[in-house]
Amino acid sequence: MPVLCSSCSEKRAVLKRPKTGHSLCKACFFWAFEEEVHHTIVTAKLFKPGETVGVAASGGKDSTVLAHVMKLLNQRHGYGLELMLISVDEGITGYRDDSLETVKRNQQQYDLPLKIVSYEELYGWTMDAIVKQVGLKNNCTFCGVFRRQALDRGAVMLKVDKICTGHNADDVAETVLMNVLRGDIARLRRCTAISTASEGDGVVPRCKPLKYAYEKEIVLYAYFKKLDYFSTECIYSPNAYRGYARTFLKDLESIRPSSIMDIIHSGENLSVRDGVKMPVQGTCSRCGYISSQALCKSCVLLEGLNRGLPKLGIGKHHRLHEKLLSQQPLTESEQRKLKPVDF
Amino acid sequence: MSACVWAACVCGTQICYCSLSAEILLLFSGINENVYEHVSMWFTGNMKQLLVWIQRNLLKERPELFVQGDTVRPGILVLINDADWELMGELDYQLEDQDNIVFISTLHGG
Known part of the structure; x- marks a missing residue:
């Protein structure tokens, strides 16, 4: 027996919203979803008229929905923003090359300029080459650190004022849990902020317009709107720790969506x-x-790769930074600890 | 009574559209269009029974990625005729002729 939309009482409801418990039809859901993102943007004063905003686009569901909604709201509410897409090519054959094809189609569909920055051009290393050297244990550390900086570099090249990312409510909740579990107080304190403060030259402020949007709603929005997105797990991925936090959160959500x-x-x-x-x-x-630290994580990781000592940036080796900076050679025992383990 | 179970994951070109994760894709990798017919010819029952049937007949390995207890694993969305199954009685929904069932996993990166 079909349930009627609790908003318009006319059409058949297509989903039960986890956030409010309301049953909505397609049209009412689209409207509610979009206007809530608008509300988030306006309440947090994320943008100013005339700004150029880079949408971090991976081709996945979140960034595809973000690009779609940003374009739509910019027109509907006259934000006066100039939007562009920024993608990072990590150099992962069979994964990122395919998802970048999706981004290129999105570029056409949304008629937005696109800039792709690659690890290879920025760092001289693709993820494929990194995994060859470090194996599948700490590769996500390299990827995560490099991606953050790559987005900033792309943003600087494009001269955008701000970057927005597709982080959704589930992602933010997951990160809170992970920071609690790791005892990372500094990150715990800033991980729920909707936008980063201006942190200096070369660092473009970031914001998360989908911060309060549930993953379920993002997926269904993309599904009902028939948005073109890419959905494959990264071949090098299983970011195991986040995976546990995720499963735990999903279990909680199924008992109590709030x-x-x-x-x-x-x-x-x-x-x-x-x-x-x-x-x-x-x-x-x-x-x-x-x-x-004296050296940023990215430089340390890169130095490790280039010296054939990939574990240099994994774990705490701060006391070696001075040595690296002054280009002193490492002792043999220091080197031994940082060599790749056989796998 | 029979229902067509669109495991929503097959047919090369439809993958993006159906937005099924590689995870489920992998689980259902044996399915092709012939199996749809097979399913539509053989399946009668409610959603609970359908999940058992899928587990027995379609999931060759790692069923824990799809089912948890007697329902789907949290994070997998189920649509019955393009409507959230939470509106349709979930496990108790009695499948009818020509029903379309779609599973979408949210358990992968964005």
């Missing part, structure tokens, strides 16, 4: 007591990027 919003709410309202030691934000003395 869990996701509740975790975000907790994260947003935590305050860290005075006197808790926090890393001091500085800049990398090699590349000038933000860093709490």
Whole structure:
């Protein structure tokens, strides 16, 4: 027996919203979803008229929905923004090359300029080559650190004022959980912020317009709108730790859908007591990027790769930074610890 | 009474559209259009029974990626005739002739 839309009471409802419990028809769902993102954007004052905004596009469901909704809201509400797509090519054969094809189609469909920055051109290493050297254990560390910086470099090249990313409510809740589990107070404090403060030269402010959008709704929005997106797991992926947090969160959601919003709410309202030691934000003395150490993570990882010592950037080797900066040779025992393990 | 189970994951060109994750794709890799017919000829029952049937007949390995207890694993969305199954009685929904069932996994990267 069909359930009627609780908003218009005319058409057949197509989904039960996890956030509100309402049953909505397609048209009412689209409207509610879009206007909630609009509300998020307006309430948090994410953009100013005349700004150029880069949409970080991977070809996946979140960024495809983000690009679609940003384009639509920019027109509907006259934000006066100039939008572009920025993609990062990590150099993963059979995964990123396929998803970039999706991004290129999106570029046509949404009629937005597209900039692709690749790890190969920025760092001289593709993920394929990195995995060959480091194996499948810590490869996600390299990818994550490099991607963050690559997006910034792309944004600087395109001269955009801001970047928006497709992080959704589930992602944010997951990150809160992970930071609690890891005891990472500095990240716990900032991970729920909807936008980053301006952190200095070469770092473009970022924001998450889909921060309060449930993954279920994003997937169904893409499905009902028949958006063209790519959905394959990264071949090098299983980011195991996040996977557990994710499964746990999904289990909670199935019992109580508000869990996701509740975790975000907790994260947003935590305050860290005075006197808790926090890393001091500085800049990398090699590349000038933000860093709490003498060398930024990206430079250390890269140095490790180039020296054939890939574990240099994995774990804590801060005391070696001075040596690296002054180009002193490492001792044999230092080297041994940083060599790739056989796999 | 019989129902067509669109496991929504087959037919090369439809993959993006159906937005099924590689995960489920892998699980259902044996299916082709002939199996649809097979399913539509053989299956009668409710969603609960359908999941058992899928598990027995279509999932060759790692069923835990698709089912958990007697329902689908949290994070997999189920659509019955393009409507959220939460509106349709979920496991108790009695399948009817020509019903379309779509499974969409959200358990992969964005």
